[in-house]
Amino acid sequence: MALGFDENGSGPVLVLIHGFPFDRTMWSAQLEGLSDIRKVVAVDLPGRGKSEGFAGTSMDAYADEVVGTLDGLDAKDADIAGMSMGGYVALAVLRRHPEKVRS
Numbered sequence: 001m002a003l004g005f006d007e008n009g010s011g012p013v014l015v016l017i018h019g020f021p022f023d024r025t026m027w028s029a030q031l032e033g034l035s036d037i038r039k040v041v042a043v044d045l046p047g048r049g050k051s052e053g054f055a056g057t058s059m060d061a062y063a064d065e066v067v068g069t070l071d072g073l074d075a076k077d078a079d080i081a082g083m084s085m086g087g088y089v090a091l092a093v094l095r096r097h098p099e100k101v102r103s
């Protein structure tokens with residue numbers, strides 16, 4: 001499954017992961033404000049915003065989907081930031097895919 005996302009800017013990648021029950025639009029100001037210094041990607045976790053739901057609802061499954069999105073963008077690594085539940089997903093990305101996490 002591919003996650004829905006918005007992206008803006010160029011350069012080092014920053015991935016923003018929303019909290020529950022929000023979607024990627026909670027990061028609209030950051031998407032605009034930081035895009036002059038880097039590529040900002042705000043993802044929709046499964047079942048939110050532009051993303052369809054799927055049977056796997058663990059933080060690990062969400063982390064794998066975030067990394068799949070990074071792979072689809074040809075991003076070697078990224079800075080990962082999350083709010084609330086998005087923070088748990090960010091930690092799961094670090095644990096499961098440390099090579100993808102710059103910070």
